[in-house]
Amino acid sequence: MGLFAVLYGVVRTALLFAVVALFFGLHFPGADFGAALLLLAVSSLSFVGVGMVTAVLPLISPEKGAQLGFIAQGFLLVVSGVYYPVSVMPQWMQWLSTISPATYALRGIRHAVQDGRGVAGSWGDIWPLLLLGAVAIPLGLLVFRAGERYAKAAREVEAVGVRLRAPALPARTLDAPVRTAQKRRPRGGRVRSRRGNGDAPVFRRAFRPPTARVSIH
Numbered sequence: 001m002g003l004f005a006v007l008y009g010v011v012r013t014a015l016l017f018a019v020v021a022l023f024f025g026l027h028f029p030g031a032d033f034g035a036a037l038l039l040l041a042v043s044s045l046s047f048v049g050v051g052m053v054t055a056v057l058p059l060i061s062p063e064k065g066a067q068l069g070f071i072a073q074g075f076l077l078v079v080s081g082v083y084y085p086v087s088v089m090p091q092w093m094q095w096l097s098t099i100s101p102a103t104y105a106l107r108g109i110r111h112a113v114q115d116g117r118g119v120a121g122s123w124g125d126i127w128p129l130l131l132l133g134a135v136a137i138p139l140g141l142l143v144f145r146a147g148e149r150y151a152k153a154a155r156e157v158e159a160v161g162v163r164l165r166a167p168a169l170p171a172r173t174l175d176a177p178v179r180t181a182q183k184r185r186p187r188g189g190r191v192r193s194r195r196g197n198g199d200a201p202v203f204r205r206a207f208r209p210p211t212a213r214v215s216i217h
Helices: 002-024 033-060 065-079 091-097 101-115 123-165
Strands: 190-192 203-205
Touching (some): 002 033, 033 065, 033 101, 033 123, 065 091, 101 123
Antiparallel strands (some): 190 203
C-alpha cells in the first residue's frame, strides 16, 4: 500500500505538471526533471508517515477528524513556504519548517525545475527527506496503533453504557395463572371460555345432574 501511494503520487504530479505546462505554454529548457521526480519520490516516503499520524484523527473523532486533518494539512503547507518564503515567517514558524518534509521537497523541486540543479546539487534537500522518512514512518505506525486501540476501547465503553442505560423489560412468568372469564350455559353441553391475551380457547364438560327414572308396574 505504501509503494502504491508513492507511485500514485509521482505519476499524478507528473501528469498535472505536464497538463499545466501545455495549457499555459510554459518552457523549461534547462530543467532537470529526473532530479525533480527523485525528490518527489523521496518526499513521498516522509508524507506517508505524516499521513498515518493524521489518519488517526477520524478514528478518535469521526465527526471532527476529517476537518482536523484538513487543518493540519493547511498548517503544514503554510510553514513549508508554499505561499511565501520561509525567511519572512516568524522565528517559531521557521523552526517548524525545518521538521516539515514539504519544505525540502518544494525547495529541491523548484531548484531542479527552474535552475536545472541535478541530483548531486540537490543532496542538501534529499538527505533531510530520507531522515524524516525514516523517523516519520515508524512514528506514524506507533501513533496509528495507539489511536486504533483507543478508538476500540472507547467504542466498547460506549456500547456498555448504552446497555446499562437500556430499560429492563418485565419478565414473563410461565407459572402465572391464566385468568379467563367463563360463561356458563343454562343447560348442559359445553362451556366455552372467552379468549384472553394470547390464550387458547378451553373446552370442558359442563356438570349435568342425574335424572331419576320412575317405573310404574
